[in-house]
Amino acid sequence: MLDLDSFFSKRAVEGFKPSAIREILKYGSDPSIISFGGGYPDPQYFPKEYFTEAMDYVLCSLTDKALQYGSTEGVKELREWLINFEEEEEKVKLELDEIIITIGSQQGFDLLCKVLLDPGDTVLVEEPSYIGALTAFYGFQVNPVSVPMDESGIILEELENICQNLGKKNIKPKFIYVIPNFQNPAGVTLSLERRVRLLEIASKYNMLVVEDNPYGDLIYEGDKILPIKSMDTEGKVIYLRTFSKILFPGLRLGWFMGNKALVRKVVIAKQSSDLCTTSLGQYATYEYCRRGYLKPHVEYMATRYARKRNTMIKAIEKYFPPEVKYTRPSGGYFVWLTLPEYLNADEMFWKAIEAKVAYVIGSAFHVEGRGKNTIRLSFSQVGETAITEGIKRLAKVITQEIDIFNKISAISL
Numbered sequence: 416m417l418d419l420d421s422f423f424s425k426r427a428v429e430g431f432k433p434s435a436i437r438e439i440l441k442y443g444s445d446p447s448i449i450s451f452g453g454g455y456p457d458p459q460y461f462p463k464e465y466f467t468e469a470m471d472y473v474l475c476s477l478t479d480k481a482l483q484y485g486s487t488e489g490v491k492e493l494r495e496w497l498i499n500f501e502e503e504e505e506k507v508k509l510e511l512d513e514i515i516i517t518i519g520s521q522q523g524f525d526l527l528c529k530v531l532l533d534p535g536d537t538v539l540v541e542e543p544s545y546i547g548a549l550t551a552f553y554g555f556q557v558n559p560v561s562v563p564m565d566e567s568g569i570i571l572e573e574l575e576n577i578c579q580n581l582g583k584k585n586i587k588p589k590f591i592y593v594i595p596n597f598q599n600p601a602g603v604t605l606s607l608e609r610r611v612r613l614l615e616i617a618s619k620y621n622m623l624v625v626e627d628n629p630y631g632d633l634i635y636e637g638d639k640i641l642p643i644k645s646m647d648t649e650g651k652v653i654y655l656r657t658f659s660k661i662l663f664p665g666l667r668l669g670w671f672m673g674n675k676a677l678v679r680k681v682v683i684a685k686q687s688s689d690l691c692t693t694s695l696g697q698y699a700t701y702e703y704c705r706r707g708y709l710k711p712h713v714e715y716m717a718t719r720y721a722r723k724r725n726t727m728i729k730a731i732e733k734y735f736p737p738e739v740k741y742t743r744p745s746g747g748y749f750v751w752l753t754l755p756e757y758l759n760a761d762e763m764f765w766k767a768i769e770a771k772v773a774y775v776i777g778s779a780f781h782v783e784g785r786g787k788n789t790i791r792l793s794f795s796q797v798g799e800t801a802i803t804e805g806i807k808r809l810a811k812v813i814t815q816e817i818d819i820f821n822k823i824s825a826i827s828l
């Protein structure tokens with residue numbers, strides 16, 4: 416048998432890490448387990464009929480263009496539609512050469528790393544942060560340094576301290592990566608005041624801001640807060656958006672926005688990756704959007720997911736012991752649990768599986784293996800009755816763990 420170890424690149428050996436979520440997703444296929452694992456949309460809400468109508472039109476009327484290779488930047492009509500969408504919905508003003516269509520935001524991370532990062536570079540991330548982005552950063556052998564968060568997002572005093580301490584060691588972070596809306600995994604939202612101040616800090620320390628916003632349209636309470644990109648007068652903010660959570664992830668379509676010079680580099684990097692994003696998918700999506708179907712669909716989904724969120728929060732309030740802290744997201748897919756420090760959610764995972772409920776271990780979203788007492792719950796894909804039952808099961812597991820700890824503590828006194 417050929418031994419490939421000596422062939423693998425340093426990057427493949429040192430940088431590539433399997434995603435904890437992908438590992439856990441296999442439990443989602445056991446129907447007896449209620450899984451709060453993956454941040455997948457509910458397929459019941461996929462707009463099958465209207466998307467089929469758009470796709471039929473494209474296949475019949477735009478056949479040659481839709482089945483051909485396209486430009487690396489993406490289909491012009493879709494980019495123009497998105498420029499208009501960004502200006503109307505988010506006050507983000509863009510020129511055509513400031514936007515490129517990517518294969519989901521995930522490709523955006525990869526391309527961004529390709530054009531900005533060298534091995535050994537430092538980037539700043541929220542703690543906790545999105546696994547997919549962390550995995551992309553690890554793949555480029557950089558050092559992610561994490562900045563703590565509270566219920567209003569990243570803590571700016573901590574950010575300044577970290578920047579100053581890194582500065583003393585002559586380390587200059589290339590960028591800070593943030594998910595300001597209904598964060599994955601913590602479910603919290605970065606306040607407007609902090610968005611403004613974050614941009615000022617980024618300018619002071621001369622770093623870029625990578626703003627990732629997959630969930631920002633799925634609002635269940637409160638008003639939309641404008642993206643950091645809308646306040647960017649220096650071209651410092653790179654803004655990533657995706658159709659994955661507002662249409663469906665099988666499309667693999669995202670839009671990447673930034674300063675012209677950076678987008679140009681990203682276009683060149685993408686040429687060597689895949690030449691172009693799916694023409695067929697882009698034309699069908701454009702047609703779907705042009706017909707005015709996106710906005711009502713997003714509004715419909717927001718009402719549906721809001722009900723799931725309410726069900727989960729109600730069940731948590733009813734069944735969880737008071738020792739467990741939880742976030743109450745005003746949009747998106749996730750609730751974040753903080754168990755007492757003495758509990759280990761990584762080890763408890765197997766007990767939860769025995770009790771037929773699955774979650775994602777919070778430590779997977781931490782850079783240095785911290786957060787062993789944290790858990791991410793996703794309510795997006797689970798039916799309301801199953802949400803209540805799953806929370807009941809999890810509450811029982813957590814309560815038992817707390818009881819065991821209390822008994823052991825009493826004995827050792």
Ligand SMILES: Cc1ncc(COP(=O)(O)O)c(C=O)c1O
Nearest residue numbers: 454519520521545599657659669
């Ligand atoms: C915060 C965040 N960023 C990016 C992505 C990736 O999205 P895409 O499907 O567009 O690659 C996800 C997907 O779950 C996400 O939660």
